Amino acid sequence: MELKDIINPNNLVYEKAKLLTENTMHYCPGCTHGVVHRLLAEVIEELDIQDKTIGVAPVGCSVFAYKYIEIDWQEAAHGRAPAVATGIVRTNPDKVVFAYQGDGDLASIGTAEILHACNRGENFVVIFINNGIYGMTGGQMAPTTLIGQVTSTTPNGRDAGRNGYPLKITELIAQLPGTSYVTRQSAHTPAAIRKCRKAISKAFQAAIAKKGTSFVEVVSTCNMNWKMTPVKANEWMEANMFPFYPIGDMKDSSKSEPESYSPIKN
Amino acid sequence: MGELRLMKGNEVIAEAAIRCGCDGYFGYPITPQSEVMETLMEREPWNETGMVVLQAESEIGAIHMIYGAAGSGKKVITSSSSPGISLMAEGISYIAGSELPCLIVNVQRGGPGLGTIQPSQADYFQATKGGGHGDYRLIVLAPSSVQEMNDFVELGLRLAFKYRNPAMILTDGMIGQMMEKVVLADYIPRLTDEEINEKYGSWVTNGRKPYRERNVITSLEMDSDIMENNNLRFQQKYAQMEEEDLLFEEIQCEDAEYLLVAFGSSARVCLKAVDLAREKGIKVGLLRPITLFPFPKKPLAALAKKVKGMLVVEMNAGQMIEDVQLAVGCAGCKVPVMHFGRMGGIIHSPVEVLAALEQKLIGE
Amino acid sequence: MTEEIIIAGFGGQGVLSMGKILAYSGVMADQEVSWFPSYGPEMRGGTANVTVILSENRISSPVLNEYDTAIILNQQSMDKFEPMVKPGGVLIYDPNGIIHPPKRTDINIYKIEGTLIAAELGNVKTFNMVVLGAYLKAKPVVKMESVEKGLQKSLPSRHHHLIPMNLEAVQKGYEGLELVQAV
Numbered sequence: 079m080e081l082k083d084i085i086n087p088n089n090l091v092y093e094k095a096k097l098l099t100e101n102t103m104h105y106c107p108g109c110t111h112g113v114v115h116r117l118l119a120e121v122i123e124e125l126d127i128q129d130k131t132i133g134v135a136p137v138g139c140s141v142f143a144y145k146y147i148e149i150d151w152q153e154a155a156h157g158r159a160p161a162v163a164t165g166i167v168r169t170n171p172d173k174v175v176f177a178y179q180g181d182g183d184l185a186s187i188g189t190a191e192i193l194h195a196c197n198r199g200e201n202f203v204v205i206f207i208n209n210g211i212y213g214m215t216g217g218q219m220a221p222t223t224l225i226g227q228v229t230s231t232t233p234n235g236r237d238a239g240r241n242g243y244p245l246k247i248t249e250l251i252a253q254l255p256g257t258s259y260v261t262r263q264s265a266h267t268p269a270a271i272r273k274c275r276k277a278i279s280k281a282f283q284a285a286i287a288k289k290g291t292s293f294v295e296v297v298s299t300c301n302m303n304w305k306m307t308p309v310k311a312n313e314w315m316e317a318n319m320f321p322f323y324p325i326g327d328m329k330d331s332s333k334s335e336p337e338s339y340s341p342i343k344n
Numbered sequence: 345m346g347e348l349r350l351m352k353g354n355e356v357i358a359e360a361a362i363r364c365g366c367d368g369y370f371g372y373p374i375t376p377q378s379e380v381m382e383t384l385m386e387r388e389p390w391n392e393t394g395m396v397v398l399q400a401e402s403e404i405g406a407i408h409m410i411y412g413a414a415g416s417g418k419k420v421i422t423s424s425s426s427p428g429i430s431l432m433a434e435g436i437s438y439i440a441g442s443e444l445p446c447l448i449v450n451v452q453r454g455g456p457g458l459g460t461i462q463p464s465q466a467d468y469f470q471a472t473k474g475g476g477h478g479d480y481r482l483i484v485l486a487p488s489s490v491q492e493m494n495d496f497v498e499l500g501l502r503l504a505f506k507y508r509n510p511a512m513i514l515t516d517g518m519i520g521q522m523m524e525k526v527v528l529a530d531y532i533p534r535l536t537d538e539e540i541n542e543k544y545g546s547w548v549t550n551g552r553k554p555y556r557e558r559n560v561i562t563s564l565e566m567d568s569d570i571m572e573n574n575n576l577r578f579q580q581k582y583a584q585m586e587e588e589d590l591l592f593e594e595i596q597c598e599d600a601e602y603l604l605v606a607f608g609s610s611a612r613v614c615l616k617a618v619d620l621a622r623e624k625g626i627k628v629g630l631l632r633p634i635t636l637f638p639f640p641k642k643p644l645a646a647l648a649k650k651v652k653g654m655l656v657v658e659m660n661a662g663q664m665i666e667d668v669q670l671a672v673g674c675a676g677c678k679v680p681v682m683h684f685g686r687m688g689g690i691i692h693s694p695v696e697v698l699a700a701l702e703q704k705l706i707g708e
Numbered sequence: 709m710t711e712e713i714i715i716a717g718f719g720g721q722g723v724l725s726m727g728k729i730l731a732y733s734g735v736m737a738d739q740e741v742s743w744f745p746s747y748g749p750e751m752r753g754g755t756a757n758v759t760v761i762l763s764e765n766r767i768s769s770p771v772l773n774e775y776d777t778a779i780i781l782n783q784q785s786m787d788k789f790e791p792m793v794k795p796g797g798v799l800i801y802d803p804n805g806i807i808h809p810p811k812r813t814d815i816n817i818y819k820i821e822g823t824l825i826a827a828e829l830g831n832v833k834t835f836n837m838v839v840l841g842a843y844l845k846a847k848p849v850v851k852m853e854s855v856e857k858g859l860q861k862s863l864p865s866r867h868h869h870l871i872p873m874n875l876e877a878v879q880k881g882y883e884g885l886e887l888v889q890a891v
Contacts, residue, residue, distance in 0.1 A: 130551035150549035153562035158408035165412025194401035523743035615768035
């Protein structure tokens with residue numbers, strides 16, 4: 079058997095998603111971003127919305143997200159992706175808009191923007207990558223860093239007295255009547271990836287149906303800054319992150335409508 | 345001729361935005377400009393033209409909403425007052441760096457800090473030298489009447505799209521709160537998506553079409569050589585603005601022995617001071633820069649050769665005077681350039697201006 | 709001809725809206741106008757004032773050192789603006805609430821019992837229209853029909869049924885102006 083007999087369309091079991099560009103990703107080996115990018119590319123292709131989708135990239139490791147998926151993108155300032163997405167979707171209500179953010183971007187510097195966009199029920203999708211650390215700047219404490227977790231700015235572990243507590247922002251967001259679908263997923267095993275893909279697809283479908291804000295958190299690893307091998311990082315995530323950030327849907331308005339607020343009489 | 349109304353400067357901003365085919369306004373309340381958003385909410389333009397009006401969670405939110413909408417080729421406007429503009433500075437730098445068009449209205453109040461809510465021109469440096477980080481400039485228009493508040497909304501947006509650069513109307517609480525007669529412009533329809541694709545398809549992010557490459561709006565560049573080239577391109581735009589879109593007004597300058605230089609509200613006060621001076625037999629003229637960036641260097645240099653002295657009148661501690669001195673100095677003129685300013689929200693009176701002129705330039 | 713007026717009193721006396729109706733009347737008479745108020749927290753119950761300028765020419769400064777006419781409706785405003793009336797100019801005041809009447813001898817002084825007349829009319833809110841009427845007697849800068857048109861323009865249509873009552877107040881003020889001192 080020769081090589082050309084093996085590399086043959088009939089034997090194809092896996093290929094690059096069509097909407098991923100040819101650019102080589104800059105992510106570290108073992109990073110979750112690449113997996114989630116692929117899922118996004120697949121979902122956008124599957125829903126056939128490439129010509130009306132606008133992505134908003136954050137500041138953080140995924141600052142170059144716009145290099146990897148074959149759609150229109152805007153690069154936002156640190157934490158402001160939800161405001162940028164609001165501006166796009168309010169003036170282009172028939173487009174499909176998503177903001178892609180990390181934990182420092184979304185849950186620290188951009189807390190006001192994400193809470194208020196979700197509270198207004200802005201019609202876009204939020205993909206929230208939570209790896210409990212600042213990746214791009216070299217492993218500093220994030221708002222989601224666990225108590226006791228070692229980072230470059232908490233060398234002896236995060237201390238609640240000094241640093242406060244890890245922020246469960248997704249639980250907060252699930253309380254807001256503007257959100258329709260709020261879920262927490264991971265992407266570290268084939269089964270988890272399949273579920274995560276379904277969640278992302280569902281979030282995009284909610285946006286197409288103009289149901290308000292859909293929010294998908296993906297609990298992720300940062301093996302480089304956690305100073306672990308990718309395999310070890312996945313184990314550490316399961317052992318330490320999942321108990322504090324449990325996987326599953328928090329809100330699904332396709333099952334129950336958001337709480338109704340009756341206006342005061344003028 | 346358009347419709348004649350008696351309106352406040354702030355209200356006119358709102359009305360002009362609707363009429364010139366704006367797609368959106370994003371803002372946050374702050375005195376003395378809250379009437380802009382209030383007027384828009386009262387007018388409900390979404391029922392009339394489809395224009396979106398949104399009260400953001402903060403000025404930071406508002407300016408980044410502007411970024412998003414502008415990046416999709418929409419004609420958008422925001423307004424605020426001094427402390428709010430400081431909050432927006434980050435976003436304005438990104439908008440300039442990403443080469444997006446938009447209009448920002450600064451109805452200045454006295455500073456620094458929370459300052460006062462009374463009129464001021466203390467944000468001249470901030471407006472004309474960039475305001476945020478990096479080498480960028482805004483197109484800065486300084487209206488001195490309610491009519492110009494109306495006219496500069498359309499003009500500002502037109503220039504913003506011409507250069508793909510943010511434009512600012514730099515005004516203050518005096519013009520914003522004042523009512524004058526204004527002839528409103530006729531309605532210009534909002535652009536359709538097809539028109540946006542046709543005009544701005546090379547850069548707008550409104551969904552990648554099969555017939556074009558994907559577009560990316562960003563100010564980020566890892567390669568310094570490319571970033572330097574971007575900066576050089578920006579500088580070329582700024583030079584082109586000076587060549588093609590400089591605006592200024594010369595009042596009674598033909599026989600002037602002394603020149604007042606003032607913009608916006610101060611120019612209104614100076615207009616009266618010119619009359620008072622001429623009643624006393626002092627030949628005074630007024631040069632009013634209308635665009636503060638680009639700045640009318642050449643007209644000033646030409647006048648510097650004719651007059652005995654210049655008095656720069658501002659509601660600040662001396663900001664535009666630096667540009668005047670530069671223009672005069674570069675032309676090799678030694679004519680004295682003095683400053684008269686009130687601060688903290690106090691408007692100088694015409695009599696004060698005349699007294700300053702006599703004391704600082706004529707007295708000796 | 710240019711007429712530069714300051715109207716000053718307490719917030720709530722209708723100082724700003726009186727200035728607005730006067731400005732609108734000027735617009736109806738095809739004049740150039742400017743209306744520049746004091747603004748901000750001081751409006752809420754403190755003193756309020758507005759500078760109105762009516763002119764045949766382009767209006768220069770809306771901020772002035774001296775006025776052709778001062779309409780003064782409380783003591784603080786009397787203290788501040790009496791010295792700023794041009795020699796030979798006009799000062800009109802409502803004696804209600806004025807402890808120290810004007811002392812200038814080089815200006816024309818009138819008074820109008822605006823508070824009393826408005827009370828007699830049965831609607832204290834017409835106070836500012838009474839004062840406007842008195843001003844127009846002293847300084848006929850705009851015709852009565854321009855005032856009527858100005859009211860129509862400046863009031864939202866849901867308040868147009870109040871125009872006859874306001875015009876009656878303007879008329880009563882016109883009739884009620886009293887000369888104190890002429891120069």
